[in-house]
Amino acid sequence: MCSNSVMICEERNAKNSNSNITYRPLGDDSSYVVRYISSSFVKIQQLKTDFNAQHQHEKDALIELNDKLRLMVDCAQQLESQNSKYITQLADLRRSLLASANSKEND
Numbered sequence: 001m002c003s004n005s006v007m008i009c010e011e012r013n014a015k016n017s018n019s020n021i022t023y024r025p026l027g028d029d030s031s032y033v034v035r036y037i038s039s040s041f042v043k044i045q046q047l048k049t050d051f052n053a054q055h056q057h058e059k060d061a062l063i064e065l066n067d068k069l070r071l072m073v074d075c076a077q078q079l080e081s082q083n084s085k086y087i088t089q090l091a092d093l094r095r096s097l098l099a100s101a102n103s104k105e106n107d
Helices: 039-106
Strands: 006-012 019-025
Touching: none
Parallel strands: none
Antiparallel strands: 006 019
16 A cells, blocks of 8 residues: 555544544555444444345235235125126026916916
8 A cells, every 4th residue: 555545543432422533644564454344334234134124024914915805806706706696596587487477467
């Protein structure tokens, strides 16, 4: 690294959560990589994990609701089919009743 490189250090104030950022030049012989995981990064990861868990829970709930809706739609279709059969049978009974009433009047 060149001597005009700058390393950023974050110093936390112990009394409060204010952050002070200081800049120090890196030496020519600095060959290490500064790895810093801030508490905000950890919080972001936790929020991401929580969000993914909540998303999965909502997805599972929607799948369950879709399954229930599918069952209700199937039941409604069966009831409509049964209703149309009953309407057809009722119409046939009315026709036969009218036919028998007309034949009795003609006799």
